Amino acid sequence: MDYKQELANFFGENCRLNEPMALHTTYRTGGPAEAYVYPATPEEWSFVLKIARSFDIPLHIIGFGSNILVGGKGVGGIVCSTKRMQGLTVEDGHIKAQAGTALDKVCEEACNAGLAGMEKLSGIPGSVGGAVYMNAGAFGQETFDCLEYFDAIDLEGRPVTFLKQDLKYAYRHVEGIQNYIILSASFQLAKADFTHLIQTRNTILHKRLEKQPLEFPNAGSVFKRPTNDYASRLIDDTGLRGLTVGGAKVSEKHAGFIVNFNHATPEDIRQLMQQVRQKVKEKHGVELELEQILWGEFK
Numbered sequence: 001m002d003y004k005q006e007l008a009n010f011f012g013e014n015c016r017l018n019e020p021m022a023l024h025t026t027y028r029t030g031g032p033a034e035a036y037v038y039p040a041t042p043e044e045w046s047f048v049l050k051i052a053r054s055f056d057i058p059l060h061i062i063g064f065g066s067n068i069l070v071g072g073k074g075v076g077g078i079v080c081s082t083k084r085m086q087g088l089t090v091e092d093g094h095i096k097a098q099a100g101t102a103l104d105k106v107c108e109e110a111c112n113a114g115l116a117g118m119e120k121l122s123g124i125p126g127s128v129g130g131a132v133y134m135n136a137g138a139f140g141q142e143t144f145d146c147l148e149y150f151d152a153i154d155l156e157g158r159p160v161t162f163l164k165q166d167l168k169y170a171y172r173h174v175e176g177i178q179n180y181i182i183l184s185a186s187f188q189l190a191k192a193d194f195t196h197l198i199q200t201r202n203t204i205l206h207k208r209l210e211k212q213p214l215e216f217p218n219a220g221s222v223f224k225r226p227t228n229d230y231a232s233r234l235i236d237d238t239g240l241r242g243l244t245v246g247g248a249k250v251s252e253k254h255a256g257f258i259v260n261f262n263h264a265t266p267e268d269i270r271q272l273m274q275q276v277r278q279k280v281k282e283k284h285g286v287e288l289e290l291e292q293i294l295w296g297e298f299k
């Protein structure tokens with residue numbers, strides 16, 4: 001039996017073959033995944049890892065697909081979604097959340113419980129696993145600020161707990177966790193005034209609506225913030241607002257975003273990323289570094 005058939009037999013409705021990644025990424029474009037599965041229990045993870053090892057198949061983990069661009073030719077191997085891994089508990093100033101829980105849900109619950117430290121992460125449309133992996137952040141707050149530890153498994157299925165103090169992390173980067181699957185994360189938060197937290201959260205959500213082109217599919221900031229500057233400022237100053245390749249455009253509302261405004265192919269988006277990098281380099285001598293992650297093969 002081939003590996004896809006084995007997955008289909010085991011996972012039933014939680015396995016899709018040749019699944020368009022446009023359905024699972026916020027850019028709403030991207031070729032098919034050979035196999036797309038939703039493991040949640042230890043047995044299911046153990047099965048999918050065993051299949052990947054014994055057939056020598058690459059494995060990819062996806063949260064909410066809000067930071068990924070998949071090439072038009074699709075992605076080989078198995079994509080594992082954490083969407084069935086949901087739930088969180090709040091206890092004594094600690095919040096523990098499963099990897100597939102929405103980060104924004106954690107922020108909301110923290111604010112409701114009068115716990116400070118994650119209110120400025122409100123509205124980031126990723127999962128807890130994706131936020132830890134990326135050290136997602138906004139408005140001066142980062143996921144790692146309040147992270148205590150996270151539980152993971154390695155590709156052999158062995159459990160590991162990573163304590164924050166044992167990890168090297170920086171702006172949108174965590175070292176040495178690339179070959180692990182994050183299962184859950186625990187955050188330690190400080191007691192604070194409930195009303196103030198809710199106000200901050202609402203202000204942040206409002207700012208996002210006002211400043212970001214949420215009316216079009218996108219995947220947030222395309223590039224990392226260069227030292228002492230903003231990618232959006234450099235892009236704007238290079239006159240690239242509104243620059244278009246096929247159905248992809250540098251957002252007129254926020255120059256740090258590329259939007260899929262008209263059935264963009266992944267190749268349109270990637271070409272536009274390259275043009276922006278090149279033009280900013282020519283004008284400002286700054287090499288913008290991609291924040292978004294490219295998967296699979298491009299046409």
Ligand SMILES: Cc1cc2nc3c(=O)[nH]c(=O)nc-3n(C[C@H](O)[C@H](O)[C@H](O)COP(=O)(O)OP(=O)(O)OC[C@H]3O[C@@H](n4cnc5c(N)ncnc54)[C@H](O)[C@@H]3O)c2cc1C
Pocket residue numbers: 026060061062063064065066067068082099123124125126127128129130131132133134135136137138180181182183212214218219220221293
């Ligand atoms: C409108 C919009 C606004 C945004 N604003 C911000 C912002 O303010 N700040 C910010 O930092 N980002 C922002 N982003 C980007 C994105 O939401 C974050 O990077 C988020 O943390 C990604 O989470 P995700 O679950 O979607 O991860 P995905 O895009 O699914 O995956 C991202 C990476 O994480 C890995 N990964 C995901 N889950 C796991 C897991 N359980 N175990 C191991 N690896 C895993 C994936 O393999 C991949 O390499 C924005 C995106 C959008 C669309």
